[in-house]
């Protein structure tokens with residue numbers, strides 16, 4: 001038996017032993033975590049050998065060897081093949097290698113390269129240590145923020161004992177006889193919830209019974225300005241909806257986002273069983289509503305994940321959205337609603353007040369104007385209805401389905417809130433100026 005065959009059999013034998021010892025509920029996740037952890041160990045060993053050799057003036061791997069930065073003790077960035085579709089894995093540092101540096105080398109401009117990233121951005125070693133779904137803590141982690149946000153290293157939680165579980169995106173498999181918490185909400189709280197928080201896009205997918213369950217499971221949190229609500233690298237415990245106030249988000253110390261009333265956050269770690277992807281800080285006094293992890297997973301997970309995955313595919317065909325980050329696209333997906341129109345049906349009518357914006361998912365449409373007839377044709381990936389929302393003006397044309405037309409629509413508030421970086425592009429592409 002060759003050496004490589006021997007290692008392979010050995011590896012499987014060890015994996016088998018671990019499986020028997022730990023009896024994981026989610027076998028595929030366990031195997032994935034196991035191999036990622038092994039890969040991380042192996043890369044570390046190689047790196048250490050390389051460091052020792054280069055200290056002795058020996059170049060072991062000519063294309064990968066010399067780290068360009070002063071922090072040469074840092075283990076080089078290594079990108080897992082599994083994390084690409086998850087917003088957690090979006091790490092601009094990872095793709096900055098040049099040909100010469102090779103895939104294992106740290107990017108020259110990056111201060112500290114990320115440690116090996118696990119399946120969904122979590123360090124593989126931490127993931128592999130705990131795969132038992134019953135091993136969870138649900139404590140409230142809100143802590144006051146004393147000083148300014150520190151730069152968090154990409155491997156923030158690398159050596160911490162974690163209790164991230166290995167549930168899959170199937171929310172029902174692990175929850176047994178789960179019962180949602182029922183808070184004793186006052187009628188004043190309920191009326192506030194119904195008039196604000198219940199309108200969050202993520203709740204739009206729920207039927208009345210599910211919405212009722214979620215609302216009664218929500219817990220009110222009044223937080224003073226500067227409270228650190230979520231810390232990057234921590235485990236996910238709650239999902240939050242903002243009733244009042246503003247929250248800023250930081251990734252590795254850099255501000256990446258701001259959210260206000262009606263927005264939600266903290267869903268990623270709960271959806272992907274991964275570590276918090278960002279730090280969230282109350283920039284004003286805030287009133288938030290927190291939903292516990294299990295209720296989130298049981299009621300909101302499946303629909304949200306499906307919708308995000310579905311629109312993620314479609315967004316690849318929408319050039320105007322190219323400037324949005326993966327996270328911005330996920331939030332956009334939460335807000336979109338698909339509608340179908342039969343051939344000959346007008347979707348927007350010239351002169352009407354505009355309330356919605358549209359992307360064409362499939363089919364075709366004609367744009368016509370009073371006195372001019374058909375002025376253009378639209379197809380998959382095109383959009384329309386932006387002019388009325390951008391300029392607060394009546395519809396400038398009529399758009400009619402010319403075959404069975406499927407559109408993804410976005411209301412006015414979502415348009416303003418979620419298409420921020422795209423608005424300038426929409427203005428530049430104004431069809432009435434062409």
Ligand SMILES: Nc1ncnc2c1ncn2[C@@H]1O[C@@H]2COP(=O)(O)O[C@H]2[C@H]1O
Nearest residue numbers: 249256257265266267268269276277278
């Ligand atoms: N650019 C961003 N990248 C990742 N998370 C973000 C970003 N902006 C806001 N967030 C939110 O910050 C939250 C931190 O916790 P989660 O990873 O659970 O979910 C994250 C998102 O809801």
Ligand SMILES: Nc1ncnc2c1ncn2[C@@H]1O[C@@H]2COP(=O)(O)O[C@H]2[C@H]1O
Nearest residue numbers: 367375384385386387388395396397431
């Ligand atoms: N030549 C055009 N003039 C006006 N609207 C157009 C034209 N071509 C496409 N459209 C789209 O038709 C939409 C009609 O509603 P809006 O005015 O909101 O936004 C308009 C544009 O998105």
